[in-house]
Amino acid sequence: MPSDLAKKKAAKKKEAAKARQRPKKSEEVNGDGEQPEIQENGADSNGVGSLTKELDEFELRKTEARAVTGVLASHPNSTDVHISSLSLTFHGQELLADTSLELNSGRRYGLIGLNGTGNCLARTSVCLKAKSKQLVMLRFFALVGKSMLLSAIGHREIPIPEHIDIYHLTREMAPSDKTALQCVMEVDEQRIMLEKEAERLAHEDSECEKLMELYERLEELDADKAEMRASRILHGLGFSATMQQKKLKDFSGGWRMRVALARALFIKPFMLLLDEPTNHLDLDACVWLEEELKSFKRILVLISHSQDFLNGVCTNIIHLHQRKLKYYTGNYDQYVKTRAELEENQMKRFNWEQDQIAHMKNYIARFGHGSAKLARQAQSKEKTLQKMVASGLTERVVNDKTLSFYFPPCGKIPPPVIMVQNVSFKYSDNTPHIYKNLEFGIDLDTRVALVGPNGAGKSTLLKLLMGELLPTDGMIRKHSHVKIGRYHQHLTEQLELDLSPLEYMMKCFPEIKEKEEMRKIIGRYGLTGKQQVSPIRNLSDGQKCRVCFAWLAWQNPHMLFLDEPTNHLDIETIDALAEAINEFEGGMMLVSHDFRLIQQVAQEIWVCENQTITKWKSGILGYKEHLKSKIEKQ
Template sequence: MASQARVTKTVAVFEAASRRTVGRGVVSEQQADGTFQSSTTHITATGSLVSDDTSKDIIIDNFSLAAWGTNLIKDGTLKLAHGRRYGLLGVNGAGKSTLLKTLGNREVPIQNAIDIYLLDREFDPTDMTAVEAVVDIVVREKEALEQELEELLDQDGGSETPRFEAINDRINELDVGTAERRAKEVLHGLGFSPEMQQMKTREFSGGWRMRIALARALFVKPTLLLLDEPTNHLDLGACVWLEEYLKKYSHTVLLVSHSQDFLNGVCTDIMHLHNRKLDYYNGDYDTFVVVRAQKDATLTKKAKAAEKQLSKMQDTVARLGQKVAKQAKQKEKAMVKKTEKLEDVKDELVQEKAVSFRFNDCGGGLAPPVLQFRDISFNYPGKSRVLFKDVTFGVDLESRIALVGPNGAGKSTLLKLMVGEVQPTSGEIRKHHHLRIARFHQHLTDQLDLSLSAVQYLCASFKDEDGNALYKEQAMRNIVGKYGLTGKSQVVPMSQISDGQRRRVVFAWLALTTPHMLLLDEPTNHLDIETIDALAEAINAFDGGVILVSHDFRLIEQVAQEIWIVQDEKVEPWEDDIRAYKEHLRSM
């Protein structure tokens, strides 16, 4: 099946998202009042398009969005000005990914002339090479546009329409004649060597096929580019390249990212989803934090003043009692209005629950080094490429190490060697015989039984020798609540909670294992910024050792005391801080 989809002369590059639209059975219709409503099996969206058909700005009034029966946005205004780059913020479960999918699948009205690309999954395994897969998308787009031109030429005055001119401009922008050279440049920036660029897409892992999908998204340059955690499968070098690329993007970008550093580097605007509302702020993430804090301070003062006035009114009414019934009744009416105003002010405040969790103390008591590598060499069976050669180092319970380096250099493999998941080709790994190691990796979330609630899953995971649960449900609810999973999200099937919320379940599971050493392989993927800050605090408070692989510069800056570069068969210390390493990558 072609990986593009069109909706009645609409240039609509949906990739795999378009196929899933059909699979989910989207129902879309114009209502009698002129509004537009669209829904999938669990998502409902309504809104009225305000933008002119020829405009590249998108404005949708009376915009509401719900999933699984829960209101995510209610009667808001969705505004995307052409050429701006928006960072979409909100806590896990607020509805960020749902909003992107709603736009990408055109489940609300968007001008036909606006082409959309939603990046939310990897490219399919095919016999096309990586370069062919990237070039393919602009070739298909050009062919579809040329067909639309022919249809316009068959209409009286079709060549005089704004759409005819827009299509010609778009074809020129695609520049198919230089597509292969430019595709190679994009792939190189995302970490593909010349040899990898000629590999078939079915030969790549899911993470690398996600990079191919990202390359296609960037290469076709849609009018509206929707990116859901685009840095999740990138190493630090590719993150820096993508940041620089998006800074120069000429159309509209709406992205979800957990990286404050990336948001600061890319965004011209922040869209904040909270309390079922969309608020807009000019500037990058740091600017948003300052302005939001100032706004909250002002609103807090108003709320306190309103509460004080309300209290005085209540006292007055209590004194009047039945003696002056008419005057008391007037005061009560004033109290109702003041109460309504107070609720409006409080609703404006960002009242998101702070997340603060910790990893259980390991108790220490293990003499250093607790883990030693002596002259370790390694290559995977059947693979000629050597990942490590004569690597020697030691770690202890005070280690705070960040592993950096290009994807494929062996960072995750190094962690697998530490836990014994793979064995060295030569050399010796020595572990303290009481050492308990817990490794966080992306496949842990894949192993969750999504038919169970978080509480049910964790209770079933920790049992005594007789098979009895170590924790009762209420005790487990209290534990899970410390990781930011509260209320309904604790007890509904995990299929109904967000990826970020599932990651919190995994962190609770890790803490309950009480390890001496934490190996964290890209722990920030799908987490909101508040949870990442909580993770940093938990790492810093942990009394055991931590080895971290992350593409989040800020997390590394917060927790790492040492930075080791994994590259060219070696593991070597970087003598400066992570900011200097970023500048080093930028200069390459």
């Protein structure tokens, strides 16, 4: 007779085989966003053959490495999902243990918890030969913790009823000859599924309300209304009418991610799973998306590093902490307040219990062998103590690990540090001007956030000030001793991946001779222990960003130019970055889609728009209200 273990393995293999054939109801991607440029004709932008098969095989390996157990506690026909006794392991690492998943229709959940809650595992490298005989390394890895939970839900490894359709968005649309508008409107598979479900429910009198909702969704997907809805969504995410007719293969990965997001919003699944949906968006698109999602009527679960976005969208917060899912009513700010109150009460209870235990133990030790009367009292206290322990003692509050960044003192430089005189710029003679006749100065007191629509020239301005681009007209004068440190979202690509963070930093800063001294420096940016000596290619995206911040800081710049520094950072790390910026004695210019970071560090708001720069008179929240009013008018 086969053992229970053998039976389980056989059942798992059988389920994996079914998964290969099962039509996907969710879309997946590697966690670091390094999705290969897959073309419809089987070739990508690097000349590599179609990677669809390799992606599917990797996804299968990732799924097979994951073990999920749980019991459906809600009614099979319910629109709410309650899973009890939920456990999730990945390569034997326990991420969730005997917890519950509760997702109710009409609620919008923010899933939070420290990045790397379960560490970063299962990195796989795939080598493929291009036609040019070059080797292209495609790194895929699974982020565990929050992202792993979303992935398990999206792949239906958790027993979610079949009538609840799921859309898990993490992959940008593959390059193709289809236009952005066509890709959003391609919902035939979704329509067929909804029609089948409507046909099933038509025979059940008790499901009238659910049937009406399905008919409403089918009406939204109707061809007569589809184009107008798809166009409105794309416009909200920054696509002009011309861009909507542009072929997908002509867009960058970030813009194709926006198309995938538009498709998810167009389909309106019953359960929508979003992992960092604002990473590729500018402030305008973030505000539009926030307004769009706050009216989502079904089940939304999102992971985001933006507290402001979580506040605007979420009705509930799920906190992944110590392998349990803890639930809070309200948005992120309400969660912070409620959690602080609960932890304060917990610590009061813990301290009271510990005082009682210490008092009883002391009494037992002193009088346990005394007179008969005192001995009986000591025995009574011992029994009371045993009952307290047996019934379960209150645990000490375990605080999340805190992180602190640091930018070393840079010294003083007399103003003006950088002077911009009558500067105009355009990329070529055939393109319109990005800027015309700019006039301003910046110094070590400058704390500016650059805002404005995508393509208005925010990153271009930083490149002009750095000297990476030259003005078409005019002049930019810089102090002869000024050092500028620029952080941008592609900085991690410049790291030497075969070196460890320690080796890389020792190489970049040879004046620091002692390894222990460098270890302390790197440790300030949240990289500790084995992370410091592992190859950089084995680090998560968030950890690579921390290497970049360490490298940036120890150049000892006078000015910080930060272009989207919050991508791949968790909320706690962003707060640590904000604190370090505020303590920095030099100047700063910031481009970010994170309203809260801007509010924390910027003293001025400059709007880049219509070929010029204008100073916004009120704060960043006033600018957000301005964007909201623009959306309402449109």
